[in-house]
Amino acid sequence: MYLTILFLPLVGSLISGLGGRWLGCWGSGLYSTLCVFFSFLMSLVAFYEVGLCGVSYHITLGTWLESGILKVNWGFLFDSITVVMLIVITSVSSLVHLYSIKYMETDPHKPRFMAYLEIFTFFMLLLVTADNLIQMFLGWEGVGLASYLLINFWFTRLPANQSAIKALVINRIGDFGLTLGILATFWTFQSTDYSVIFAMAPLLDSFSFFFMGSDWHGITLISLFLFIGAIGKSAQLGLHTWLPDAMEGPTPVSALIHAATMVTAGVFLMIRCSLLLEFSPAILCILLVLGSLTAFFAGMTGIFQNDLKKVIAYSTCSQLGYMIFSCGLSCYEVSLFHLTNHAFFKALLFLSAGSVIHAVSNEQDMRRMGSLVSFLPITYSLMLIGSLSLAGFPFLTGFYSKDFILELTQILNYKNLNFFYISLSFWLGSVSVFFTSFYSFRLIYLTFLNNSNLTRPLIISVHESPALMLLPLTILALGSLFFGYLSKDLFIGLGTDFWKGSILVLPVNNFFVEAEWLLIISKWLPFILTIIGVFIASIINITSLYKYFVYQIYGLNSFLAFLVNKKWFIDVLYNRFLIFPLLNFGYNTTFKALDRGFIEFSGPLGASMFIPNWSKIISRFQSGLLTHYVFFLIIGVCFLFLILIYKNLMFNTNLNILSIFFILIFYI
Amino acid sequence: MINFFNYMNISVVLFLISVLGIFLNQRNILVMLMSLEMMFLSVSFNLIFLSMYLDDIIGQIFSLLILTVAASESSIGLAILVIYYRIRNTITVELMNLMKG
Numbered sequence: 001m002y003l004t005i006l007f008l009p010l011v012g013s014l015i016s017g018l019g020g021r022w023l024g025c026w027g028s029g030l031y032s033t034l035c036v037f038f039s040f041l042m043s044l045v046a047f048y049e050v051g052l053c054g055v056s057y058h059i060t061l062g063t064w065l066e067s068g069i070l071k072v073n074w075g076f077l078f079d080s081i082t083v084v085m086l087i088v089i090t091s092v093s094s095l096v097h098l099y100s101i102k103y104m105e106t107d108p109h110k111p112r113f114m115a116y117l118e119i120f121t122f123f124m125l126l127l128v129t130a131d132n133l134i135q136m137f138l139g140w141e142g143v144g145l146a147s148y149l150l151i152n153f154w155f156t157r158l159p160a161n162q163s164a165i166k167a168l169v170i171n172r173i174g175d176f177g178l179t180l181g182i183l184a185t186f187w188t189f190q191s192t193d194y195s196v197i198f199a200m201a202p203l204l205d206s207f208s209f210f211f212m213g214s215d216w217h218g219i220t221l222i223s224l225f226l227f228i229g230a231i232g233k234s235a236q237l238g239l240h241t242w243l244p245d246a247m248e249g250p251t252p253v254s255a256l257i258h259a260a261t262m263v264t265a266g267v268f269l270m271i272r273c274s275l276l277l278e279f280s281p282a283i284l285c286i287l288l289v290l291g292s293l294t295a296f297f298a299g300m301t302g303i304f305q306n307d308l309k310k311v312i313a314y315s316t317c318s319q320l321g322y323m324i325f326s327c328g329l330s331c332y333e334v335s336l337f338h339l340t341n342h343a344f345f346k347a348l349l350f351l352s353a354g355s356v357i358h359a360v361s362n363e364q365d366m367r368r369m370g371s372l373v374s375f376l377p378i379t380y381s382l383m384l385i386g387s388l389s390l391a392g393f394p395f396l397t398g399f400y401s402k403d404f405i406l407e408l409t410q411i412l413n414y415k416n417l418n419f420f421y422i423s424l425s426f427w428l429g430s431v432s433v434f435f436t437s438f439y440s441f442r443l444i445y446l447t448f449l450n451n452s453n454l455t456r457p458l459i460i461s462v463h464e465s466p467a468l469m470l471l472p473l474t475i476l477a478l479g480s481l482f483f484g485y486l487s488k489d490l491f492i493g494l495g496t497d498f499w500k501g502s503i504l505v506l507p508v509n510n511f512f513v514e515a516e517w518l519l520i521i522s523k524w525l526p527f528i529l530t531i532i533g534v535f536i537a538s539i540i541n542i543t544s545l546y547k548y549f550v551y552q553i554y555g556l557n558s559f560l561a562f563l564v565n566k567k568w569f570i571d572v573l574y575n576r577f578l579i580f581p582l583l584n585f586g587y588n589t590t591f592k593a594l595d596r597g598f599i600e601f602s603g604p605l606g607a608s609m610f611i612p613n614w615s616k617i618i619s620r621f622q623s624g625l626l627t628h629y630v631f632f633l634i635i636g637v638c639f640l641f642l643i644l645i646y647k648n649l650m651f652n653t654n655l656n657i658l659s660i661f662f663i664l665i666f667y668i
Numbered sequence: 669m670i671n672f673f674n675y676m677n678i679s680v681v682l683f684l685i686s687v688l689g690i691f692l693n694q695r696n697i698l699v700m701l702m703s704l705e706m707m708f709l710s711v712s713f714n715l716i717f718l719s720m721y722l723d724d725i726i727g728q729i730f731s732l733l734i735l736t737v738a739a740s741e742s743s744i745g746l747a748i749l750v751i752y753y754r755i756r757n758t759i760t761v762e763l764m765n766l767m768k769g
Contacts (some may be wrong), residue, residue, distance in 0.1 A: 435745055622766035622767075622768060623765065623768060624764070624766060624767045624768040625761075625762065625765045626697075626762065626764045627693070627694055627759050627761055627762075630690050630691060630700075631691065634687060634690075
């Protein structure tokens with residue numbers, strides 16, 4: 001049964017992809033949805049058995065690679081982290097499948113779409129169930145590939161091609177780090193199996209690499225490389241630029257990539273490697289700082305975006321920052337809890353956005369929507385649930401994980417982390433709570449509540465989505481409402497034994513309990529900031545201040561708003577100072593100067609030019625004049641004698657003088 | 669007593685003079701032919717001297733053969749020269765540049 005969870009999506013993908021011609025539009029949709037749905041049902045059973053009953057499965061199918069001491073098995077490990085991820089992936093994926101049956105109804109390539117979605121799910125499942133780093137890497141790369149295929153689904157569109165290439169290439173940068181991490185792991189532990197690595201991590205704490213004349217702490221280096229992989233995949237600051245551009249794919253793809261599968265892989269890797277990260281305080285600090293910076297940056301950028309999907313994309317980026325920095329605080333279970341909750345409300349938000357976009361004939365600009373509440377009441381209420389949950393409104397799902405992460409940052413007596421970094425992450429995290437609620441409600445207002453900016457033909461054609469699209473939305477909304485409350489005690493309750501051995505927090509890093517005894521005012525702080533965000537968004541949008549803000553803040557007058565709307569010009573900076581120089585270097589230096597220049601010139605082209613030239617020059621010696629012939633004759637005889645005389649001296653210092661003499665003669 | 673170095677010097681200097689005669693001569697092909705004859709002369713002189721010195725007859729036999737060869741060579745050379753003159757009406761060396769590489 002456990003392997004069926006994994007291989008049902010693969011089978012579904014192959015059949016709906018290769019046999020889509022015979023299954024047809026509805027057939028492939030239903031078939032693939034059913035495959036994932038049964039996989040979901042079985043992962044519920046797995047969750048019950050592994051998570052609640054406390055068994056743990058470790059299945060080995062056979063040997064994959066065996067060379068010397070390297071042995072990689074096809075192994076599948078089902079522990080607590082895996083089953084939680086299984087639930088997240090299969091549930092969101094099956095709802096997305098169900099949603100796309102109707103959403104992609106008119107698309108001529110629907111079997112292909114379904115096959116890609118399904119293979120995406122399969123690779124993600126392979127990623128989370130792997131019992132060694134190399135098999136995990138297979139899933140990791142497979143997810144990247146599937147994201148390329150999905151973002152590029154409408155392959156005739158140029159932006160889709162560009163975004164897909166961008167997503168793939170930027171992910172590849174992170175993958176390179178991950179590869180180095182795997183190699184370093186093998187160098188250190190002589191194995192890539194999780195069981196070996198995590199068992200040996202405390203013992204090899206003093207292992208260090210000798211590189212570039214200095215010692216590098218082995219586990220810190222490994223964790224750093226693994227984290228570079230996570231930066232790429234989870235779109236942390238620095239390699240985040242692919243995520244907003246990945247919006248070029250169809251909306252269900254965005255929901256799948258952003259909510260449940262792809263971006264969570266990096267966080268999953270961090271959580272999985274908790275037993276490794278715990279032994280390197282420096283990496284925890286990097287996680288903390290980079291995660292909080294990402295949360296802040298993406299939250300701030302989300303405020304001034306005008307594209308419906310990009311706002312939600314930046315909120316994903318921001319929430320991933322929360323997950324990463326909660327890993328940095330050694331609260332991996334909270335991170336996974338937030339990941340789970342986030343999957344529900346983010347999938348809800350994306351699919352509702354898809355519903356809105358579907359209703360207004362593929363218009364994505366929020367400034368050209370408005371008043372949709374009277375046309376799409378169900379979508380409005382679902383999206384409101386999603387937004388409230390995202391903003392951390394009390395007693396919704398987001399509240400239980402996000403506010404808890406913020407409370408964790410307020411504990412000031414972490415031994416392993418610098419006080420400065422803790423307070424930095426606290427402030428950045430808190431401010432991004434404000435940003436989160438602000439842009440969520442800005443989205444709600446601009447899309448649903450403000451005066452309509454739709455054109456008349458569009459207004460006539462606005463319609464509520466069909467039931468087949470609203471059904472998955474409703475299920476996700478129920479998840480966003482209740483999941484946090486229901487699973488809080490299971491995931492992050494005090495003394496919960498749900499995680500068993502799958503997550504390790506060193507006792508010296510564990511300040512989990514302290515969060516329960518914070519001052520009441522600090523516990524209220526995130527909520528107050530949320531309310532302020534909602535309040536400001538409402539004031540700006542309801543009153544006539546809106547128009548003032550349109551001209552004063554959204555307009556070009558405010559440089560800051562312009563800067564934020566352009567995503568802090570990070571893309572421009574990358575393009576101008578990294579990508580164009582690299583491309584120029586590639587074309588001018590390596591291609592033109594080296595490949596076609598130096599190597600060609602010293603190789604085939606040079607030889608083919610050199611030989612005729614010099615043969616022409618040498619044949620010019622035969623001038624036809626008898627005296628010249630005599631001259632060369634005698635010179636030649638002289639040289640013959642010289643060689644005979646110096647024969648014994650050829651290999652000492654005289655050689656140089658002689659050879660210079662010869663070369664000079666040659667040039668004459 | 670015969671001085672070894674004197675005799676060797678004479679033949680070598682004679683040879684070098686004839687080489688220079690070919691080498692430095694830019695104009696007259698007759699001078700080149702004469703230098704060639706002188707070269708033969710110096711070589712046969714050397715052979716005769718060494719046959720005397722080593723008390724061996726083979727050097728003298730060789731010198732006789734060389735004399736024959738030199739005579740035939742010069743006659744053939746002069747014949748070529750006459751034919752050349754008949755065609756070109758000149759024997760100036762500088763103008764012998766019809767065959768270029």
